[in-house]
Amino acid sequence: MKRMTISGFCVVLLGILPISGLLAQPDKISRLEKELDAYATADTHRVQLQLDLGAAWRNTNPNKALEYYGTAEKLAKALDDTPRRAGAMMMRGWFTARRGDLAKGAAVIREASQLYRAAADSAGMIKCMNTEAGLLSMQGNNVDAMRLLQHCAAYYSARRDTSRLLSVLSNLGSCCTYLGKKAEAIQYREQTLTLQEARDDVAGMAVTLMHIGILQDDLYRGLSYYERAEPLLRKQRNENALAHLFNNRAEDYKRIGKTEKAMESYEQAIELGEKLGLKDIVAQVSMNIAGLYRREQKHERALLYLMRAKLFAESHGMRQLAVKCLVNLGYHNNCLGKYADGISFAKEALQYNDEVLDLYTRMCAHEVIYQANAQRGDFENAFRSFQKFKLLSDSLSSQSSRKRIEEFNAKYGAAEKQHAIDLLEKDRVLQAELLLRRELEAQQKEQTLTLLAQDLDLQRLRMGQKDAALRVATDSLNLAHKEQVLQNERLARESLLRWVFIGVSALLLILAGFIVRYLQQRRKQGELRAKAAEYRARSLAAEAAEMQAENERRERKAQELFSRRLIASQEEERSRLAYELHDTLCQDLIVVKNRLLMAIEEPDAREHVLEGVNTITASLEGVRRMSRDLRPFQIDEYGISSALRGMLKRLDENTPLSIQTDIEAIDGVLDKEKEITLFRITQEGVNNILRHAEATEASVRLQRRNGNVQLSIEDNGRGFDPAAVGGGGFGLHGIRQRVKMLGGSMLVASEEGAGTRLELEIPVVTDSIGMAKTEQLGVMHA
Incomplete structure (x- = not known):
């Protein structure tokens, strides 16, 4: 009975749907998906393809299956195909319930049953009845579930529908297992196995073998059934059933004392449950792992798994499992000294238990409460809870126990109450010492498990290294094969090129013969032309020498003129600076001095000081202006592009000339000296316009x-x-001259009354400073 209590819930869910044909075979799925992609017509055949894909994905990817069933339902509704629409709705309701929304899933299944009823489809109604029985079993109502399943079994037996009868017999076995009717459960399972063997249903045989293993009293015999079922389930890729198998096998390992193997199987079950989104599996396995830690007195770890199991059980509507989680949470909190939390969890379990009506769980909850109150010193409440605990315990054990508690209550008085309190206090001290000793033992066991886990990780790492080495070797072989293929292709290509070269060489030799003969004829003519050309070249060389000498003379004269004008310009600039300093800065400083002297002599000197400050400010602005004119410092700070924009903006704002600018960013293209020269060229060009052009x-x-x-x-x-x-x-x-120094070229285009255009081109990098190419055009149109 204990094996069925722990494992029964896990096996109920395995038999709800027909097992045969549900396993997602990759080849079948690939074929169906290709056919669905190729078939674009929205008709009943496309609906059937979507239903088949949902059935193929049911055990390996429930989310994918739910997506296909939803799509099929919408298309069937649009086509007014009631049978297929109802079938898709039924499966959508089942998977909705499996994902935790039992109420919504049941409502969808009932709606599907109504569609079958409206279409007078008795077979469809029986399918819905079978699925609804599965939901009742998930909610713990196995009595009503068996009633519905027996109707389904009678219907399929009368019609000799062996395929669907298998599903119903399996579900009946699951319900009997949960209700504790072990003999009937084995009978249903054996009938199921016989029909599956006759049909050579390997997938169904694997699940049935697992169910029979669960029902075995001999744990080692049960493990042997699991060993027979596991390879069949792996071969069929039935990950849903594998998750239940791992959980039940872990329970058997736990009972025979093989803790490490039990934990390994639990981890495999949780991994598959999370992968498939099966909250019921995750909740049950988490509860079982907590039981394993309870045996080892690892209360903190047990609490973590119990909280996880409670959350999944509540979200999935599994009330019985939720109540068990709450009672165990209360027990472990008591063991850790958190008595208030222990009482809170036990009382919450009693509230749930009013709906579940499980006397054993109620008794355990009262036990947790009276032990916690006794440890806290609240002996009055402890005694009340103890009375309830003993009452339930006696109800579950024997009539004689109930009589003893009644006699105890009748004889209980004030004097013996104090004695009982003293005994409880002594018991609390002894329990505290025992708890400390158990904690030390638990720490030692935890260290041992940690070492074992590290050793397991090391073994896994070594296996990973071996796998990596094998992959490297495989890649090396593949690479060598590819290199051999490339070498053969290269040899073939070289052979082809060799023959092409030989053919081209032969053609070139023939052509060379004709060319030699032609050249011999041309050579004589060339010699005559060469003599004539030599004579003309000498004449041209003499003329070029005369022109070069004239150009050099003109260039020297232009350079001398530029130098004289440059010196004159420098002297003029120095004189202008001297006048500027004498007429502005010196005069302003004298005014400031006089203002400050007057401020010294007069009591109210604020006005004179402010005038002196304003005069100094104007002087500083003049000095800054002269500084900008002498050296464009903006180039050093902001770059040539920003300096040119700033200079042109000031001229545009401070002169009557309106200047349109289009300056691209060329910072860093030229070195600093060339940037300054370019700045001066631009400045001089605009100043020429201001001085001479009379432009607007x-x-x-x-x-x-x-x-x-x-x-x-x-x-x-x-x-x-x-x-x-x-x-x-x-x-x-x-x-x-400046353009010439930069190695650039300059073009001047002007016409009287039509404006002037200057175009300059400066190379970014030059090996040497070339001569400026300066041309003048007589006409330019503005």
Whole structure:
């Protein structure tokens, strides 16, 4: 009976649906999915394909199965296909319940049954009845579930429907197991196994063998059934059934004292339960692991698994399991000295138990309460709970025990109450000592388990290393094969190229013969032309030498003129700076001095001090302006692009000239000296417009094109005739010299009354400073 109490719930869920044909075979799933993708017509055949895919995914991926059933239901509803719609709804309701929403799942199944009833489909109604029985069993109502299942068995037996009869017999065996009717359960299981063997149903035989193993009183015999069932389940990839098998096998290992194997099987069951989203499996296995830790007095770990089992049981509507979790939570909290928590969990279990009506669980809850109250010193409440505990215990054991508790209550008086309290106090001290000793033993066992776990991890790591080495060897073989294939292809390609080379060489030899003959004929003519060309070359060389000498003379003259003008410009700038300093800064400083002297002599000197401050501020602004004119420091701080934008913006704001700018970011393209030269060129070009052009608008564009920096300055002024003025005045000549120093080229286009355009191109990198190419155009259209 104890094996059935712990394992019965796990096996109920295995028989709810037909086992044969539900296993997700990869080849079948792949074939169905390809057929579904290729079949685009929205008709009943597409609905059937979706139903078949849902059935194929049921045991390995319930979420995937639920998705296909939902899609099939919607399409069947649109096509008014009532039988297939009802079938999809029934399966959707079942999987909804399995995911924890029992109420919603039951409502969907009832709706499906009504559709079958409206269509007068008795077979469909029986299917819904079978599925509804599964939900009742999940809720613990196995009596009503058996009643429905017996109707289903009679229906399928009368119609000799062996496939569906197998499912019903399996479900009946599960219900009998949970109700403690062991003989009937074995009888149903043996009938199921006989029919499965006749049908050669390997998948169903595997599940039935596992159920028979659960019912065995001999634990070793039960383990042998599990060993027979496990390879069959793995072969069929029935992960749902494997999860239940691992849980039940772990229970048997726990009872025969093989703790390590039990824990290993529990972990396998939880892993599969979480993978498949089976909350009932996770809850039951967590409860069983807590029982294992209870035997080893590891209360903290037991509490963790019990809380997990409680949460899953409550979310899945498993009230009996939730009550058991609460009672055990109370027990372990008492063991840890958390008596208030222990009482709270036990009282919550009693509230649940009013619905479940499990006398044994109620007795355990009262036991937890009276022990916790006794430890806390609340002997009055402890005695009340003890009375209830003894009453339930006697009800479950024998009539004589009930009489003893009644006699004890009748004889109980004030004097003996105090004596009982003293005994309880002594018992509490002894229990505390015993608890301490057990905690020490538990710590030792925990250390042993930790060492065993580390050894297991080491073995797994070694296995992983071996697998990695095997994969490396396999990859090496594959790589060698690929290299051999590439080598053969390369040899074939080289052979082809060799023959092509031989053919081309032969053609080239023939062509060379014709070319030699042709060249011999041409050589004689070439010799004559060479003599004539030599004579012309000498004449041209003489003319070029004369022109070069003239150009050099003109260049030296231009350089001397530029140098004289540059010196004059420097002297002029120095004189201007001297006048600026004398007329502005010196005069302002004298005014400040006089203001400060007046402030010293006058009591109320605030106005004079403010005027002196304003004068100093204006002087500082003048000094900054002269500083900017002498050295464009913005280049060092912000870069050439920002410096040019700032200079042009100040000119636009402080002069009547309207300047349009298009300055691209060229920072870092040129070195600092070239950037300063470019800045001066731009400054001089705009100043020329201000001094000579009488323009109202101007535009400056700086961009990088084809690896060079291009600068364009254009105005709408009065213009000039470049030929008449010899290429421009001192300003244009200075710009031309600077462009020449940068190794660039300059183009001046102007016409009287039509404005002027300057176009410069400066190379970013040059091996040596080239000569500037300067051209002048006579006409430009603005």
